Amino acid sequence: MKELVSRCPIEEVMQVLSGRWPTLLVYYLQDGTKRFSDLRRDNPTISHKMLTLELRKLEDAGVVQRTQFPGYPLRVEYDLTEAGQKLVPLLDGLGEWWLKSDEATG
Amino acid sequence: MKELVSRCPIEEVMQVLSGRWPTLLVYYLQDGTKRFSDLRRDNPTISHKMLTLELRKLEDAGVVQRTQFPGYPLRVEYDLTEAGQKLVPLLDGLGEWWLKSDEATG
């Protein structure tokens, strides 16, 4: 990935973080290693297909690390990369901004 | 707006900022007051309809201030609210994060 062309990097960031799921998945992965089925439990309304696609997008963007273990039944673990962990406080910042702008606006 | 229900505020933030246009519009509005047609020039590929909808969404979220002047031809000006201005450095932070994670990942 990261072959995108745009003047401002925020445009590229939003290509990764836009939508309902990416930020939520980052949040749930804060807690530590999760398996595919854990993330489905964390997020009951996401479809199987979307979870697959979103995880792959985050992996391509270098936010999520995927680790597959050999053997059956299949076992795959997901973690935040170092970059992914650095993203968390930035998202928290946005959350706080929202809460403050909320009380200001009423 | 801001009648949304969710556990984490970032989820609500993303409802406003998700997509291709919201963050770009915030960026262009950094420069100061812009009219509808200015924003169309800044962003040649956005459609008339989408610009209308996105501006309204940002206005409802308290990010953008809309001012309509009486008389013909119609004249409407858009500015960042105080909250909108506080959002800018947060988006910059995301942009920097992206650039750094880029050089880390290769």
Added chain:
DNA sequence: CAGAATCCCTGCCGATACTG
């Protein structure tokens, strides 16, 4: 000039079934 309304089509995403 700013924007509302309509039509229409594309692409996203859910549901389902299948593979390793």
Added chain:
DNA sequence: CAGTATCGGCAGGGATTCTG
């Protein structure tokens, strides 16, 4: 268990037209 493939519905968003 994790992931792929296929089909189909529905909504997002483009093009156009009309109004104040």
